[in-house]
Amino acid sequence: MKHNQTIATPEDYIHAGYGVRSWLFTVDHKRIAILYLLSITLFFFVGGFFALLLRLELLTPQGDLVSAETYNKLFTMHGVTMVFFFLIPSIPAVLGNFLVPMMVGAKDLAFPRLNLLSWYLYSVGGLFTLYAMVTGGIDTGWTFYTPYSSSYALTNVVPVVIGLFILGFSSILTALNFIATIHRMRAPGLTWFRLPLFIWAMYATSVITVLGTPVIAITLVLLGFETAMGAGIFDPALGGDPILFQHLFWFYSHPAVYIMILPSMGVISEVVTCFARKKIFGYHFMAFAIMGIAVLSFLVWGHHMFVSGQSIYVGMVFSALSFLVAIPSAIKVFNWTATMYKGSISFHTPILYAFGFIGLFTIGGLTGLFLASLATDVHLTDTYFIVAHFHYIMVGGAIMGYLAGLHFWWPKITGRMYNEAWAKFSALILFVGFNLTFFPQFILGHLGMPRRYYVYPDEFQVLNVMSTAGATILGLGYIIPMVYLIWSLRKPRDVGENPWGATGLEWKTPSPPTTHNFESTPVVDGDPYQYSPEERA
Amino acid sequence: MWSFPLLPDRASTVATQVDMLYFFLVAVSLFFSLVIIVGLVYSAVRYRKDSKASREGAVHEHLGLELAWSIIPLGIAMGIFVWSSVLYLGMHVAPSGAMEIYVVGKQWMWKIQHPQGNREINELHVPVGKPVKLIMTSQDVIHSFYIPAFRIKQDVLPGRYSTQWFQATTPGVYHLFCAEYCGTSHSGMIGKVIVLDQPEYEAWLAGGSSTAMSSSGAELFKQFGCQTCHKSGSSQRGPSLDGLFGKQVALINGEKVVADQEYLRESILNPAAKITQGYLPFMPTYRNQLSHEQINQLVEYVKGLGGQTSASEHP
Numbered sequence: 001m002k003h004n005q006t007i008a009t010p011e012d013y014i015h016a017g018y019g020v021r022s023w024l025f026t027v028d029h030k031r032i033a034i035l036y037l038l039s040i041t042l043f044f045f046v047g048g049f050f051a052l053l054l055r056l057e058l059l060t061p062q063g064d065l066v067s068a069e070t071y072n073k074l075f076t077m078h079g080v081t082m083v084f085f086f087l088i089p090s091i092p093a094v095l096g097n098f099l100v101p102m103m104v105g106a107k108d109l110a111f112p113r114l115n116l117l118s119w120y121l122y123s124v125g126g127l128f129t130l131y132a133m134v135t136g137g138i139d140t141g142w143t144f145y146t147p148y149s150s151s152y153a154l155t156n157v158v159p160v161v162i163g164l165f166i167l168g169f170s171s172i173l174t175a176l177n178f179i180a181t182i183h184r185m186r187a188p189g190l191t192w193f194r195l196p197l198f199i200w201a202m203y204a205t206s207v208i209t210v211l212g213t214p215v216i217a218i219t220l221v222l223l224g225f226e227t228a229m230g231a232g233i234f235d236p237a238l239g240g241d242p243i244l245f246q247h248l249f250w251f252y253s254h255p256a257v258y259i260m261i262l263p264s265m266g267v268i269s270e271v272v273t274c275f276a277r278k279k280i281f282g283y284h285f286m287a288f289a290i291m292g293i294a295v296l297s298f299l300v301w302g303h304h305m306f307v308s309g310q311s312i313y314v315g316m317v318f319s320a321l322s323f324l325v326a327i328p329s330a331i332k333v334f335n336w337t338a339t340m341y342k343g344s345i346s347f348h349t350p351i352l353y354a355f356g357f358i359g360l361f362t363i364g365g366l367t368g369l370f371l372a373s374l375a376t377d378v379h380l381t382d383t384y385f386i387v388a389h390f391h392y393i394m395v396g397g398a399i400m401g402y403l404a405g406l407h408f409w410w411p412k413i414t415g416r417m418y419n420e421a422w423a424k425f426s427a428l429i430l431f432v433g434f435n436l437t438f439f440p441q442f443i444l445g446h447l448g449m450p451r452r453y454y455v456y457p458d459e460f461q462v463l464n465v466m467s468t469a470g471a472t473i474l475g476l477g478y479i480i481p482m483v484y485l486i487w488s489l490r491k492p493r494d495v496g497e498n499p500w501g502a503t504g505l506e507w508k509t510p511s512p513p514t515t516h517n518f519e520s521t522p523v524v525d526g527d528p529y530q531y532s533p534e535e536r537a
Numbered sequence: 538m539w540s541f542p543l544l545p546d547r548a549s550t551v552a553t554q555v556d557m558l559y560f561f562l563v564a565v566s567l568f569f570s571l572v573i574i575v576g577l578v579y580s581a582v583r584y585r586k587d588s589k590a591s592r593e594g595a596v597h598e599h600l601g602l603e604l605a606w607s608i609i610p611l612g613i614a615m616g617i618f619v620w621s622s623v624l625y626l627g628m629h630v631a632p633s634g635a636m637e638i639y640v641v642g643k644q645w646m647w648k649i650q651h652p653q654g655n656r657e658i659n660e661l662h663v664p665v666g667k668p669v670k671l672i673m674t675s676q677d678v679i680h681s682f683y684i685p686a687f688r689i690k691q692d693v694l695p696g697r698y699s700t701q702w703f704q705a706t707t708p709g710v711y712h713l714f715c716a717e718y719c720g721t722s723h724s725g726m727i728g729k730v731i732v733l734d735q736p737e738y739e740a741w742l743a744g745g746s747s748t749a750m751s752s753s754g755a756e757l758f759k760q761f762g763c764q765t766c767h768k769s770g771s772s773q774r775g776p777s778l779d780g781l782f783g784k785q786v787a788l789i790n791g792e793k794v795v796a797d798q799e800y801l802r803e804s805i806l807n808p809a810a811k812i813t814q815g816y817l818p819f820m821p822t823y824r825n826q827l828s829h830e831q832i833n834q835l836v837e838y839v840k841g842l843g844g845q846t847s848a849s850e851h852p
Contacts, residue, residue: 068721141718147695148678148720152644236696242679243694276584279597307681308692309699312629316622323614327607330569334606337573340580342595347585355577362573366566373617374625375555376562379688382681382716446559447545448685450716453724457712462541 012415012512027112028515033098034413035119040086040094041482043126047081048478050074055437055471058464063455071454072139073155079142080133084164085126087398088256091263092209093122093174095405096202098413100178102506102513103196105187105522110180118173125167132159141452143253146234146245150226161224168217171259175206175213182206187505189524193287196504196528197280200287201266204294208255208262211298216252219245243308250301258297260394261361262290264401265332268354271404272336274502275351276343279529282335289328289335296325306377315374322372329365333358348500349423353404356431360396364389367442385445388438396434403430403481408500410485415493415511422484430477436470503530548707548732549687551628556688558621565613628689631702635668639750639833642673642680642693645722647713650830652837654747659728661713663705664738670702672798676829681717684730690716698799705732754838757831761823775820776813782840787814801836 013030016022023031054074057065066074097115101108109115132138136156140149149157182203186195223245225231232238234245273280280286302310302318336358345351367389370376380386411417440463445451449460456464498507505524509517547553583590638661641648650656663669673682673693682701683690686709691701715726733741758764766775776786781796789812794800803810805827808820827835 068724072718072721072723139720145679145718148718152678152720236694242696276580277586278595281597282599282603283597285603307690309694309697312626315625319622320615320618323618324611326614327611330610331603331607333573334602337576337580338599338602339597340577340584342592343580343584344592345581345585347581355581358573358577362570363566366569369565369614369617370559370562373558373562373621375551375621375628376559378625378628378690379555379559379685381690382683383685443543447542448683448712448714450683450714450724452718455724457727459541 011514012510013515014512016515025116027108027116029097029101029109029112029115030413030513030515032115032119033094036089036093036097036122039119039123039126040089043081043085044478046130047078047086048475050078050081052471052475054078055468057454058456059468061456061458061461061464068454069139070137072141072452073133073137075452076138076141077133080129080138080160080164082394083142083256083260084167085122085129087260087394088171089122089174090260090398090402091267091405092178092202092205092259093118095267095402095409096178096205096263097174099409099506100181100199100202101185102509102517103199103504104182104185105190105505105518105524106181106185107516107518109177110185111177114173115177118170118177121166121170121173125163125165125170128166129160129163132156132163143249144220144223144245145249146223146226146240146242147237150223151230151235151237157227158224161220161227165217165220165224168213168220171209172213175209178202178206179210187522187524190505193284194524194526194528195287196266197269197283197286197290198263198266200290201262201269204290205259205262208259208294208297212252212255212259215248216256219248219252222248243305243310246305246308247301250304251298254301254304255297257390257393258293260398261401262293264357264361264398264405265290267401267405267408268336268357269332270502270504271350271354271408272339273529273531274408274500275348275354276340276345277531278339278343279527279531280335281338281341282331283527283529285331286335289331292328293325296321296328300325303372303377306374307381319372319374323369326365326369326372329361333362333365347424349418349420349427350404350408350500352424352427353400353407356427356434357397357400357404359431360392360400360434364392364397367392379448380445382450383445384441384449384451387451388441388445391438391441396438400430403427406481406485409506410488411495411499412506412509412511412513414489415495416488416491417495417499418488419484422480426477426480426484429473429480433470433473433475433477437467437474438470440464440466440470503528546686546707546709546711547688548705548709548711549684549689550704550706551624552686552688552706554624554627558617558624561620562617565617569610629701631670631700632668635670635702637670637672638663639830639837640671640673640682640693641829641833642675642682642715642719642726644677644720645715645726647682647715647726647728648830650750650833651742652750653742654749654753655742655745656747659713659726661728661730662738662741663730663732664735665705665708665732666735668702668704670700672833673699673701674802674829674833678719679717680715680719680726683714683716684711685714686711686730692717698802705730708732708734708737750834750837751841752838753831754834754836754841757827757835758838761826763835766820774816776816778839779842781842786811788812789814789816798836798840801839802832805832805835 013028138155138160140153222233226233232240234240234242300322303322306315444463495511497510505522639650647659649661675693675695680693682693687703689701689703691699693699711730713728713730767778784796785793786796787793806824809818812818
């Protein structure tokens with residue numbers, strides 16, 4: 001590591017102002033990123049606490065730790081918290097906010113005040129939902145299927161729906177900001193095909209967010225009207241159609257899966273090429289694959305509904321389109337692997353998380369084939385196979401990618417290096433704990449154990465015990481980084497502007513960067529990722 | 538307690554076919570996982586920072602490779618798609634002459650009635666080796682009728698019939714689960730599917746003293762005065778129901794529909810939705826007067842009024 005570069009002068013973004021007001025009224029994208037980092041970390045541990053209680057309840061086949069009502073609320077609130085308040089904002093709102101302007105050579109996002117508004121909307125939506133969860137909870141599952149949610153659930157459906165509706169605007173505003181910034185504020189010479197893949201990923205994610213989020217917002221409003229006033233939209237007893245809700249819900253919520261995973265793919269691309277000291281393999285294919293995934297993500301929602309009663313021919317069309325999404329995903333995995341070939345690989349923490357990501361995402365992606373395939377999906381859908389599959393994508397994929405990024409850019413964000421021994425240890429613990437938690441769930445699903453079951457037949461216990469044991473290790477794996485990352489803040493700054501020897505404009509700023517990032521507008525005169533294996537990290 | 542199965546029971550005709558596809562997918566997954574893992578580990582070890590291995594000829598673009606790892610997976614994916622879709626079609630279209638059993642789901646139990654009249658709750662007795670078609674509806678929220686050993690599952694919706702079929706291959710007792718979250722006791726909405734040899738099944742059927750569904754339906758038909766309008770033979774006010782089942786009906790809007798169970802159910806609950814040509818829409822709804830079981834019995838009665846042609850024989 002190159003620790004011998006200039007240590008940042010005090011007028012960095014952290015020391016640009018003091019006191020709570022200087023943070024709550026900041027328009028600096030980097031400070032807003034820190035606000036998001038704190039908020040989503042809070043929600044992550046809230047959601048994780050729910051998960052811990054779920055896994056403890058499932059240690060035994062009978063219901064013992066909590067009541068059935070509580071269990072149903074716990075898995076609902078786990079899903080709602082993790083999906084809407086952690087996964088969707090995680091990389092875009094924290095790393096994206098921090099890095100997008102720097103990576104394109106700009107002083108800030110296009111609309112700094114709008115950016116602050118995004119965080120306030122997130123916070124209001126989050127507090128509203130948290131309040132609804134604490135004062136009674138919600139038990140509909142994060143999918144809110146009608147008519148259960150609208151006509152039968154006796155829990156806080158309307159307040160949660162209002163919270164999520166507010167939250168949606170936060171996503172939309174951040175996405176608009178990114179799109180405008182990437183289009184209009186690139187440094188001279190930074191053409192589209194010179195952009196880092198992280199920017200491509202942020203761009204694709206933003207496009208999906210802007211197109212998809214309004215649909216879920218409208219759907220939630222309709223659900224709220226039906227729940228509160230009995231508008232007959234989804235409940236057949238009122239003249240509605242419950243399948244319509246599923247179409248509208250998944251029209252957003254399937255693309256939302258890509259809102260969660262594309263940013264991680266962007267991070268992994270940055271990390272792999274940096275620590276392999278080799279230009280990313282197939283840059284153009286990687287960029288097109290990102291955009292291809294974004295387009296296809298809107299055409300596959302029906303694969304959540306193969307047993308719902310939708311037409312079997314519609315099911316076939318969605319099945320074929322779902323198989324198509326596998327191709328750009330495969331292209332990405334093969335290209336990362338090929339990037340390592342004949343590189344010069346040094347094993348710092350970020351690439352360990354990247355290895356974890358590639359392995360777990362591969363398993364998550366391949367098990368997706370079982371679910372895109374109609375005949376096998378009939379058996380596997382709504383079982384623990386689904387639960388395992390999407391946790392491989394969202395936890396094994398999205399969170400591993402988030403942690404890879406957090407470890408990669410932590411020195412840039414804070415000006416300090418964390419303890420790498422602990423960091424590598426926690427990457428290993430997470431990988432082991434994750435697989436022990438979720439792999440048994442594939443087998444449980446194939447054996448036929450339905451998801452969202454509070455009690456279950458005895459023969460499923462051994463695999464559930466394994467899963468709970470794994471979850472304990474996994475939980476530990478999330479607490480260790482909290483400790484050593486916070487610990488790193490206690491020591492004086494110890495990294496220069498570019499500790500990893502990485503390319504990219506963000507590494508040309510001091511660590512931590514100054515408020516306006518660059519002293520003068522940078523000029524770009526070549527391709528990204530100009531690494532060479534001879535020059536080693 | 539500490540022993541557990543690794544593979545589910547396999548007790549229907551489609552279970553074997555689905556499992557073949559499943560294991561093929563497992564093989565494909567293992568193959569590609571291995572390719573990736575071997576590739577990563579090989580590069581990570583051979584090209585670690587301190588290794589002296591030659592990096593001569595390293596490339597960061599290769600059109601042939603990109604096309605290869607796009608087109609080969611695409612070919613495999615499309616192969617799986619075709620295989621799976623053909624299988625799925627077969628899983629969906631019940632053979633004509635399948636015996637029909639009615640299922641009503643409610644929070645939190647499965648209510649089942651056989652055409653012979655036998656009723657059961659959270660248990661389903663079926664004969665081995667015979668195609669069985671389930672005609673299912675829900676009286677409240679969405680449920681899902683799932684028999685893992687048969688590899689079949691179908692959501693059961695309020696306000697319509699959903700169907701699925703199976704042919705059991707091995708006598709035994711199997712799990713029946715509700716697979717769509719339906720509220721507090723979702724995980725208690727479970728039961729047993731009991732597959733019996735034909736003689737045992739007949740003995741079981743004879744064991745219950747019950748009225749056939751069509752006879753109960755005939756009673757209801759009288760009780761609710763249906764025959765006032767739906768007279769046998771030529772009739773003035775409502776169309777005759779003799780030989781109606783499975784036939785095409787011309788509607789006043791020019792469309793044609795097949796008079797299947799769903800059509801009959803809808804015509805009782807929402808009579809104005811599909812009016813037969815030559816008749817006026819003055820039939821009242823029976824929505825709040827009949828239980829879901831009674832509607833099923835009426836449907837079964839009308840089905841039996843001659844014209845036993847099954848719907849599946851029509852285009």
